[in-house]
Amino acid sequence: GKGYDAHFRVWRGDAAGGELVDYTVRVNEGEVVLDIIHRLQATQAGDLAVRWNCKAGKCGSCSAEINGRPRLLCMTRMSTFAPDDVVTVTPMRTFPVTKDLVTDVSFNYRKAQETPAFAPPPGLAPGEYRMAQVDVERSQEFRKCIECFLCQNVCHVVRDHEENKEAYSGPRFLMRIAELDMHPLDALDRQRSAQEDHGLGMCNITKCCTEVCPEHIKITDNALIPLKERVVDRKYDPLVWLGRTILRR
Ligand code: SF4
Numbered sequence: 158g159k160g161y162d163a164h165f166r167v168w169r170g171d172a173a174g175g176e177l178v179d180y181t182v183r184v185n186e187g188e189v190v191l192d193i194i195h196r197l198q199a200t201q202a203g204d205l206a207v208r209w210n211c212k213a214g215k216c217g218s219c220s221a222e223i224n225g226r227p228r229l230l231c232m233t234r235m236s237t238f239a240p241d242d243v244v245t246v247t248p249m250r251t252f253p254v255t256k257d258l259v260t261d262v263s264f265n266y267r268k269a270q271e272t273p274a275f276a277p278p279p280g281l282a283p284g285e286y287r288m289a290q291v292d293v294e295r296s297q298e299f300r301k302c303i304e305c306f307l308c309q310n311v312c313h314v315v316r317d318h319e320e321n322k323e324a325y326s327g328p329r330f331l332m333r334i335a336e337l338d339m340h341p342l343d344a345l346d347r348q349r350s351a352q353e354d355h356g357l358g359m360c361n362i363t364k365c366c367t368e369v370c371p372e373h374i375k376i377t378d379n380a381l382i383p384l385k386e387r388v389v390d391r392k393y394d395p396l397v398w399l400g401r402t403i404l405r406r
């Protein structure tokens with residue numbers, strides 16, 4: 158194959174601080190950025206920390222930033238770059254650094270915990286669930302999420318705004334709430350909770366989340382905007398919500 162020597166610049170450090178370190182490293186035809194990071198580990202940076210698992214774009218572990226853009230390391234082909242480009246690899250900026258390219262993404266797990274699970278009406282046993290196919294299909298897209306948290310990382314509401322993290326759950330979890338709100342058998346008041354507990358109003362639909370999603374989920378158009386529209390329609394009238402909940406049984 159047509160190999161070449163690439164110029165990589167990788168952020169090395171930990172919670173106390175760090176710096177970009179330059180490496181010259183071999184690239185072979187057909188390789189992805191994660192292959193090059195592994196070659197660095199094997200040849201000249203044995204203690205370089207990177208999180209990965211599947212190398213197939215499905216586990217969501219290898220999220221980082223390449224030349225400032227949030228990407229999966231295993232899905233970014235080296236052929237994206239010219240052989241004389243400098244390829245700069247840095248950890249996701251929105252989450253605290255653990256070491257090198259590994260960040261502490263527990264913010265996301267806290268937000269997941271704060272999102273109550275699917276809640277069917279009391280008295281309905283699992284075998285009694287009935288749903289129209291159209292309702293099944295509406296939220297199918299959202300279930301492709303691999304929880305890479307690239308959307309959470311890129312959203313400007315929390316990127317460089319630590320102070321918003323308490324009030325704002327971010328696109329991945331607002332999308333999860335939208336999915337549950339679309340579920341005809343879910344009995345919780347997801348719209349009120351989206352607005353009051355998860356900061357739906359802080360999203361001003363810039364769509365950066367949608368642009369970086371490796372699963373090409375239309376987060377903004379199909380989850381966040383429809384959820385915002387339903388919240389506005391309802392005008393926070395609990396009787397409207399109660400009426401709709403009873404009628405859709
Ligand atoms: Fe990743 Fe897309 Fe899921 Fe966000 S919605 S966590 S970008 S797969």
Ligand code: F3S
Pocket residue numbers: 311312313314327328359360361362363364365366367377381
């Ligand atoms: Fe953020 Fe996406 Fe809304 S990037 S502001 S969640 S549209």
Ligand code: FES
Pocket residue numbers: 208209210211212213214215216217218219220229230231232
């Ligand atoms: Fe699993 Fe990249 S290693 S998504």
